[in-house]
Amino acid sequence: MALAGVSVKRRKKFKVTTDSKHKLRVAPNLLNRQFRVNEPDCVYCGAITYIWTSKGWLYLAVVLDLYSRQVVGWSISNRITKKLVMNALNMAIWRRRPASGLIFHSDRGSQYCSTDFQRMLDKHNMLSSMSRKGNCWDNSVAESFFGSLKMERVFSSMYKTREGARRDIVDYIEMFYNSKRRHSYPGYLSPREFEKMMALKKAA
Secondary structure: OOOOOOOOOOOOOOOOOOOOOOOOOOOOOOOOOOOOOOOOOOEEEEEEEEEEEOOEEEEEEEEEEOOOOEEEEEEEEOOOOHHHHHHHHHHHHHHHOOOOOOEEEEOOOHHHHOHHHHHHHHHOOOEEEEOOOOOHHHHHHHHHHHHHHHHHHHOOOOOOOHHHHHHHHHHHHHHHHOOOOOEOOOOOEOHHHHHHHHHHHHHO
8 A cells, every 4th residue: 555655544533412212392483494594694504513633532512693694603612511502692693783582593502502501592582493303404404514624624624633623623613714715606606705795785
């Protein structure tokens, strides 16, 4: 193999992020795969993924606006707790100031079903929506984002520290994905370009 210049493609480490084996209340699937949204800050989706580093696992929670596919909130931690998803939603609320009635869609993991997270949704007059059990397609927009992140950045990187991974992930989200990466859904514009263009059209 060395003489031929080939190497084994290593299997990526796997980590479960969705703990649906709990007795917490599960919200109905209000979204029902209606991923096309005509106005900003009407429907958000959230999810958690994992990134391996030489120092151990790192967890990323994101909140995406289905209108433009922009990541409007994120949180990174070495612990997968309800605080992780609450911090991501807090960032989205601080940045966007959504009106009452927004639908927040997620899987039925214990972090999203937790009493504290559900109280946070109630406090901001948001409606909780959750995927069916074991059905990743019900939250495919968030899963697609994670696929892009890992294929375009994470899988080609060997993170020696959690802090190095964190910096790289934030750079991908803010400097590339939101600002430059073109998507077929919003007419091959980046999420921020799409939102600016639509805002100009409405103002005209």
